[in-house]
Amino acid sequence: MINYPNSKKAFKRQKKNHSNRGMNFERIINESNDYYTSNDVAVIHKKPIPIQVVKVDxxxxxxxxxxxxxYKIPxxxxxxxxYYNHYIDFEAKVTNNKTSFPLSNIHAHQVKHLERCANHGGICxxxxxxxxxxxxxxxxxxxxTQYYKRAKKGRKSITYKEIKRHGFLITEGYAPRLDYLKIVKQIIDKKNQ
Amino acid sequence: MINYPNSKKAFKRQKKNHSNRGMNFERIINESNDYYTSNDVAVIHKKPIPIQVVKVDxxxxxxxxxxxxxYKIPxxxxxxxxYYNHYIDFEAKVTNNKTSFPLSNIHAHQVKHLERCANHGGICxxxxxxxxxxxxxxxxxxxxTQYYKRAKKGRKSITYKEIKRHGFLITEGYAPRLDYLKIVKQIIDKKNQ
Incomplete structure (x- = not known):
């Protein structure tokens, strides 16, 4: 059970000023996931950070x-x-870059993991x-996966334009703040057509 | 990426003598999951142990x-x-008890978590x-869930007999050692009938 002591305050502050939203990206996702769980929409959790314990008293x-x-590499x-009978798997990333998302932000084995899960029917x-x-x-x-393959030969990032073309913009709401499952539902519906 | 330096040796030793299998239950599950991933059968991972970090140098x-x-409570x-288009969620428990599985082995919120995931279509x-x-x-x-509810009024465990009646015995194999997904597949097939 994770506590977010200042979440309401942070929420109000952010409604006025988005400038510090990057720091709170993870918090916004976690809050949205809490909302999904409490409202029986889905069960999605952040995994604990993997830590190698060496000495314990x-x-x-x-x-x-x-x-x-x-700290270990995840x-x-x-x-x-x-969610909706489907396995959901994702990674959240922040970038300060204006024109592209550098692929150095994500590990090769994480890309592989997403690809594997997608092959077994997950929404990744x-x-x-x-x-x-x-x-x-x-x-x-x-x-x-596609852009990761391209990076082996050419540019090491996905351009902002490419993300605008292939990705889905998630608009902000009130509850949940980041309703990314609305997009996931569209993907599921398209898949099941 | 977790290393199991002695897994092959441990495997051989255990083939001869099952007496120390309890200690290695988690390892056997992890090895089976590694097998499933490498052979493109499923993607199932153990989550890291949740740890509250207070001081870092x-x-x-x-x-x-x-x-x-x-250590935090998970x-x-x-x-x-x-696996097979389905979300899989489970907890592994060892008991020394001969006649029953004491429900004190599992947290109330874990039972709730399994129930929630099952409600969204997961195999739990x-x-x-x-x-x-x-x-x-x-x-x-x-x-x-059913026996957890009973525990509020009566006995605080699931009897061995009840587990034999409602559960599935998993027989040991060679690769993977613990082919629990064979049972999961039966559950999925029955569900999709």
Whole structure:
């Protein structure tokens, strides 16, 4: 259970000024996911950050204190869950770049993971927040895979134009703030046609 | 990417002697999941253990050392992923008890999580390893929910007999060692009939 002590305040502040939204991109997604769970729309969670624990002190059974640990490279993506009978899997990324999304932002094995999940019937994508444009796009993993392949020979990014063409702009709402599942529903409906 | 340096040795040792299988239940599941991923059968991962980081030393950008952190209670289950167009979600538990599976082994919010995911179309279950019987059962979450409700009024466990009746015994194989998805496939086929 994650607490967001200042979420309401942060929400109001952000309604007035979007400039610090980048820092709170993760929070906005988490809040939207909380909304989805409470309103029985979907169950989507952020995975814990993988940490390699090296040394733990056990003063007593209930109070283990980790004294030495290291961040590990995530082997999958940040978010997954279930919506409308479908497996959902995505990674959220922020970029300060105005004209493109640099592919150095995402690990090769994460692209592979999204591709694998999509092959088994999952709805897989990136949520990309262009800070300079104050826009959030949902880009399906098939395009990510495609541009990742191109990067081996040529440009190491997906242009803003390409994302505008293939992605879906997610408009902001009130509850949930970031209703990305509205887009996911369209993708599911198209898939099931 | 998790390394299992001694997995092959451990595997051979266990083929001869099952007595230490309890300790390795998680490893057996992880190895089976690795097999499923490599053979393009499914994508199922164990989630990282949730840890609350309090203090981090940054000698330089690449080498953050966590100096103080605490284990958090998981808000969901240990494993999830995608198989055959379906969302998969489960928790793995070991018990030394011979006649029943004590429900104190599982958190109330985990039962709720499994129930929620099942309501959205996920295939949700427990994998229960009865050490004394050297048997592993898959028990669908609908039964877990049912017995969890009973526990509020009466017995705080699911009897071994009940698990034998409603669950599926998972027989051991070679590759993957624990082919629990064979059972999941039967559940999916029945659901789609």
């Amino acid at each position: 056990y003063p007593n059974r209930a109070n283990a204190v980790i004294k030495e640990a290291y 082997s999958t993506t940040d978010y997954n869950g279930v 994508f990136l949520l990309i927040f262009f800070k300079k444009h104050d826009e959030i796009y949902l880009l399906e993993s098939k395009f990510v | 940054y000698p330089n950008r690449a080498n953050a050392v966590i100096k103080e952190a605490y 808000s969901t289950t240990d494993y999830n992923g995608v 279950f427990l994998l229960i390893f009865f050490k004394k019987h050297d048997e592993i059962y898959l028990l669908e979450s609908k039964f877990v």
